[in-house]
Amino acid sequence: MGNIFPRWTNLLAIKILVGLMALGTCVVAVAWYSWTPKHTRVGYMPEQPIPFDHSLHAGQLGMDCRYCHSQVENSPHSNLPAAQVCWNCHGPGKAKADSPKLELLRQAMDVNYEGYTGKPIEWVQVHKVPDYAHFTHQAHVNRGVSCAECHGRVDQMPVVVHEKPLSMSWCLECHRDPGKSLRPLDEITNLAWKAEDLDSKAFYAYLAEKMETSVSKLEKADEGKKWDRELIGAHLQKAWSVHPPQDCASCHY
Amino acid sequence: MADTTQANLLTAVHPSEAEGVAREPLVLNQRSLGWITDRICGIVENRQPLIWWILFVPSVAGFLALVFSLFYLVSTGVGVWGMNHPVAWGWDIVNFVFWIGIGHAGTLISAILFLTRQKWRTSVNRAAEAMTIFAVICAGIFPGFHVGRFWMVWFLAPIPNSNGIWQNFKSPLLWDVFAVSTYFTVSLIFWYVGLIPDLASLRDRAKSLLRKRIYGFFALGWRGGNRQWRHYEMAYLLLAALATPLVLSVHTVVSFDFATSVIPGWHTTIFPPYFVAGAIFGGFAMVLTLMLPIRKLYGLEDLFTHKHIDNMAKIILLTGTIVGYAYIMELFISYYAGNAYETDAFHMRILSGPYTWAYYCMFFCNVISPQIFWFKWARHNLWVVFIIANFVNAGMWFERFVIIPTSLARDFLPGQWGYYSASWVEKTLFVGSFGLFLMLFLLFLRFLPVIAISEVKGVLPESDPHYPAWKRLRLGRRGEK
Numbered sequence: 001m002g003n004i005f006p007r008w009t010n011l012l013a014i015k016i017l018v019g020l021m022a023l024g025t026c027v028v029a030v031a032w033y034s035w036t037p038k039h040t041r042v043g044y045m046p047e048q049p050i051p052f053d054h055s056l057h058a059g060q061l062g063m064d065c066r067y068c069h070s071q072v073e074n075s076p077h078s079n080l081p082a083a084q085v086c087w088n089c090h091g092p093g094k095a096k097a098d099s100p101k102l103e104l105l106r107q108a109m110d111v112n113y114e115g116y117t118g119k120p121i122e123w124v125q126v127h128k129v130p131d132y133a134h135f136t137h138q139a140h141v142n143r144g145v146s147c148a149e150c151h152g153r154v155d156q157m158p159v160v161v162h163e164k165p166l167s168m169s170w171c172l173e174c175h176r177d178p179g180k181s182l183r184p185l186d187e188i189t190n191l192a193w194k195a196e197d198l199d200s201k202a203f204y205a206y207l208a209e210k211m212e213t214s215v216s217k218l219e220k221a222d223e224g225k226k227w228d229r230e231l232i233g234a235h236l237q238k239a240w241s242v243h244p245p246q247d248c249a250s251c252h253y
Numbered sequence: 254m255a256d257t258t259q260a261n262l263l264t265a266v267h268p269s270e271a272e273g274v275a276r277e278p279l280v281l282n283q284r285s286l287g288w289i290t291d292r293i294c295g296i297v298e299n300r301q302p303l304i305w306w307i308l309f310v311p312s313v314a315g316f317l318a319l320v321f322s323l324f325y326l327v328s329t330g331v332g333v334w335g336m337n338h339p340v341a342w343g344w345d346i347v348n349f350v351f352w353i354g355i356g357h358a359g360t361l362i363s364a365i366l367f368l369t370r371q372k373w374r375t376s377v378n379r380a381a382e383a384m385t386i387f388a389v390i391c392a393g394i395f396p397g398f399h400v401g402r403f404w405m406v407w408f409l410a411p412i413p414n415s416n417g418i419w420q421n422f423k424s425p426l427l428w429d430v431f432a433v434s435t436y437f438t439v440s441l442i443f444w445y446v447g448l449i450p451d452l453a454s455l456r457d458r459a460k461s462l463l464r465k466r467i468y469g470f471f472a473l474g475w476r477g478g479n480r481q482w483r484h485y486e487m488a489y490l491l492l493a494a495l496a497t498p499l500v501l502s503v504h505t506v507v508s509f510d511f512a513t514s515v516i517p518g519w520h521t522t523i524f525p526p527y528f529v530a531g532a533i534f535g536g537f538a539m540v541l542t543l544m545l546p547i548r549k550l551y552g553l554e555d556l557f558t559h560k561h562i563d564n565m566a567k568i569i570l571l572t573g574t575i576v577g578y579a580y581i582m583e584l585f586i587s588y589y590a591g592n593a594y595e596t597d598a599f600h601m602r603i604l605s606g607p608y609t610w611a612y613y614c615m616f617f618c619n620v621i622s623p624q625i626f627w628f629k630w631a632r633h634n635l636w637v638v639f640i641i642a643n644f645v646n647a648g649m650w651f652e653r654f655v656i657i658p659t660s661l662a663r664d665f666l667p668g669q670w671g672y673y674s675a676s677w678v679e680k681t682l683f684v685g686s687f688g689l690f691l692m693l694f695l696l697f698l699r700f701l702p703v704i705a706i707s708e709v710k711g712v713l714p715e716s717d718p719h720y721p722a723w724k725r726l727r728l729g730r731r732g733e734k
Contacts, residue, residue, distance in 0.1 A: 004462070004469045036415040169417025 037167035044162035046124040049104050051159070058155040058191070065147055065154075065189040072147075076136035080123050083108040126160050127151065133168070133251050144182035144236050148191040149174070155191045171251070175244035179233035182242065195228045203232070210239045279373055279712045281555040286710050289556070293451075293702045293709075294458055296551050301699060304550060309695045315688015322681040323398060331401050333678045340661040340673035345399045347653040348683050350507055352392035352690075353433065354649060356440070357500060357529070358536025359385025363443055364496035367489075373564055375708040376557045380547070381540050382444040383701070387693040388539070389437045391686040396429075425509035432506035436499050443492045449475050449485070450707040504532040511656065517598035518660030521586070527579035531652060534572035534619070537565050538645035543694065545639050547703060556704055563632045569645060570626040576652075577620035594665055601663045607672055608659040615655050618648025 033039060057063045066072060068081040087109045089095050090102055104121050106113045127150070129135050141147070147154065152163030164170060174181050184203070187193040204215045211218075218235075225231055236242070280289070326333055336343040359381040366374040397406050409430045411420050420427050453475035456468035475481060508528035511519035541562065548557045587599035603612050622644040625631045632638065658673045675683075697703070714720055 004456070004465045038415070165415075167415045167417070169415050172417040 037165040037170070041162050041167075042165055044126060045159055046126060048124055048159070049121055051101055053158050054154045054160055055156050055158045065191075072137045073141055074138055076134070076138060078137040083121055086121075126162055127166065129166060134253060135251070141188050142185070143240060143242055144185060144188070144233075145174075145178075146181075146183055146188050146191065146193070149181045153191055172246065175246050178242050178244050179237045180230050182233040182236040182240075183229070184232075184236070195232055198232060200227065203235075207235055207239055277558075277560045278714070279376070279558070279560065280709065281558055284555050284713075286713070286715075289709055289713075290454060290458075290706055292552065292556070293704050293706050294455055296698065296703060297455060297700060298458065302550060305695060305698070308691065312688045312692035312695060315685050316692050317685075317688075318681050319394075319685025319689055322678050322685055323394070326398060326678060326682075327403055333676060335674055335676040335679060337671070337673075339664050339669045339671045340658045342399075342657050342661060343673055344654075344658075344675045344679040344683060345395045346510075347650065347657050348686060349392050349395035349399070350653045350657070351535075351650050352388045352395070352686065353507055354504060354528075354532035354535045354653075355388040355539045356385035356392070356436070356536060357504060357532035358540050359383075359388075360436070360440060360496055360500045360503075361533055361536070362540075363440075363447070364493045365500055367493040368497060372712040373561055375712050376553075376561055376704055377540060377544060377565075378708070379444075379447065379701075379705045380544060380703050381536075382440060382447065383694065383697045384539060384543060385440045385536075386437070386444060387690050387697075389433065389440065390693065391690050393433065393437070394682075394686065394689075425506065425513050428506045429510055432499075432503045436503045439492070439496050439499055443489075443496055446485070446488055446492060447705055447708075448701065449473060450477065451702045451705060453477065454706055455702065500533075501529055504528040511660075516660050516664065517592075517594040518602065518656065518663075520595075521583060523579055523582055523586070527576065527583075530572045530575040530579070531619075531649060534569060534576055535645060535649035537569050537572070538642040538649070541565055541569075541638060541642040542646060545635055545642075547698065551698075551703070553704065556709060559633055562635070562638055563629075566626045566632040566638055566641075569623050569642070573619055573623035573645065577616075580616065580620060598660060598663060602655065602659060606659060606663055608655065608662070611651050611655050611659065615648050615651035618644040619652060622648070 058065060068085055069078045070081070070085075072078040083105055086102075086105050090097060090099075090105060092110065092112075096102060103115075107115050107117045108119055108121055110116055140150075150164055150166065152161075154160060183193055184198065184206075187197075190197075201215075204218050207213075207218055208215045222231065284292075334343065334345065336345075359378075362374050362381045363378045363385075367378075397403060400406060400409075408414075409420070409427070449472055452468050452472040456465055456472050459465040459468055505525040505528065508524035512521060512524035514520060544557055545562070548554055584599055584603065587595045590596075600606075603609060622641050625637065625641060631641075662671055662673055664670065710716060715724070
């Protein structure tokens with residue numbers, strides 16, 4: 001057998017192998033980082049036609065989320081407010097009636113305004129799951145999942161930003177262990193709610209009635225345990241029999 | 254011993270030979286080592302006969318039809334296939350099982366016949382292993398596109414993903430993914446390892462530098478040294494041992510796709526052995542279908558002899574009869590078990606259903622036709638063997654058709670009954686898969702040695718270390734003619 005291959009090819013196979021492995025690692029790392037919703041969705045902050053400030057309305061003024069998103073408890077879809085809802089406060093002679101930022105609102109609502117068009121305001125949707133994934137708001141907010149769990153502290157956002165990945169694995173994380181995300185129903189839209197805010201006496205009374213047991217029994221079982229969201233959530237999950245579905249057809253139907 | 258005679262020497266080597274009941278030689282006309290190398294390498298080195306081109310061009314056309322059919326499917330949507338409620342598994346799964354089954358003969362020949370020291374395997378194993386690999390490639394296409402969204406096929410592999418989901422390890426469909434991919438990998442490695450010494454022969458005989466380099470690259474620096482042979486043979490033995498369970502496991506798992514479901518006609522415990530026997534049956538038929546013309550075309554009659562054909566015909570007879578037993582046992586159990594749905598399913602399969610014609614095609618091709626191999630004249634008449642082999646090829650396709658769509662078309666409730674027939678897209682895909690298979694096989698003939706040169710040499714009498722020296726001398730003169 002003659003020398004078919006030149007000397008420099010001796011290490012060629014190893015070099016190619018190492019090169020391919022390095023390339024493969026890079027491809028996986030890049031895909032892992034940049035092709036998942038953690039990267040592609042989080043941080044999305046589109047400019048809205050009217051620079052509506054949630055931190056002002058829901059934060060400083062303390063308006064309830066449901067004043068504008070009024071159907072969230074009764075519908076799979078959480079509606080955006082019609083211009084009329086804005087007009088309730090920003091109509092002629094009311095708050096900031098002449099602000100240039102509200103030009104589009106006047107065009108939409110004020111029939112006496114010279115630029116009146118009657119065209120609705122085209123808000124830009126920030127949070128969106130794919131068409132084949134059905135999310136229903138009412139099922140969540142009526143079972144103790146606060147707006148903040150998926151949308152973050154909107155009451156602190158001057159401009160709404162996509163804060164959570166809303167990926168399937170992120171949904172499943174909670175569906176597999178929902179307790180830590182539950183809170184009392186009347187605190188759903190209180191985005192700043194903390195475990196310490198809850199009156200334990202009233203809470204145990206509520207649980208005792210719901211689970212047909214006595215307050216003392218519940219208190220005794222919890223003796224020495226830390227009063228936190230996990231504990232409260234675990235109680236609520238039991239009291240409400242929260243069993244989030246995990247089969248494909250619960251969201252993909 | 255001073256008085257050792259030639260006769261004694263013979264007795265020492267081959268006791269039976271001396272007693273006048275010599276085994277039929279595996280290589281006829283006392284061909285020499287050099288002749289074997291020349292003849293087999295010659296196929297790769299010389300111009301291909303006209304008939305190669307006559308077969309190759311339509312095969313490529315068939316392959317292009319396959320590509321077109323798949324392109325049309327993906328760009329339009331799965332609705333272009335004829336499947337719908339209630340028959341959701343149609344020709345695609347039929348063809349998948351058909352092609353997967355064909356591969357089994359290759360694994361059986363390369364692994365089980367190797368471990369059981371059946372020396373006749375050496376003339377067929379290379380081609381049969383190639384057939385296995387190409388058949389598994391054809392098979393893989395069907396479930397890949399059957400999933401509907403081909404670009405999501407990677408979901409079959411357990412890769413961490415942002416959906417937070419994992420494969421369902423309770424599903425036989427997933428077992429199938431692992432069984433078939435293991436099967437393909439092991440078959441490919443086995444085939445390649447077997448090729449190494451022959452690739453080195455081709456390298457050493459090559460005239461042009463490019464050819465030397467290409468074969469040299471794949472020959473992995475093989476020099477045929479003693480140490481290399483020792484490692485090589487150990488590796489080959491280990492691979493054979495690894496591949497042996499696959500002969501049984503792959504089609505067992507394929508049969509679980511059906512047997513673990515609840516559909517009457519699928520839900521039977523006889524499926525695993527019945528599928529394995531059927532796969533070997535169909536695989537040997539395909540080996541014969543390919544090897545009979547090749548043998549004639551490239552003048553390999555001395556290497557691939559009547560003895561080989563006879564052996565394979567006997568295997569077809571045996572496995573065909575096992576399959577026939579399974580058919581009849583299915584019918585008997587459906588009657589004897591007294592389950593109304595089961596009884597009905599088989600009643601409709603053989604008497605009152607819309608697909609009874611397929612059942613009788615299957616029964617004739619698979620059970621009746623191979624029975625002619627009880628007769629020696631039939632096993633030795635190449636035309637008879639070729640025709641029966643093709644009956645079996647067709648019959649095994651019908652078997653899968655009978656099992657898969659016809660059971661689905663007659664479910665538990667008459668309200669769910671329906672009729673399925675394939676659309677032109679499915680038919681094009683099926684014909685195209687034959688195009689792909691033949692194209693790959695013809696390219697294999699063109700570029701790789703169709704018979705394992707080094708292994709065939711090993712079964713020549715002069716390869717025996719105890720072969721008497723005086724015979725070896727006589728052999729030296731024989732090669733000239």
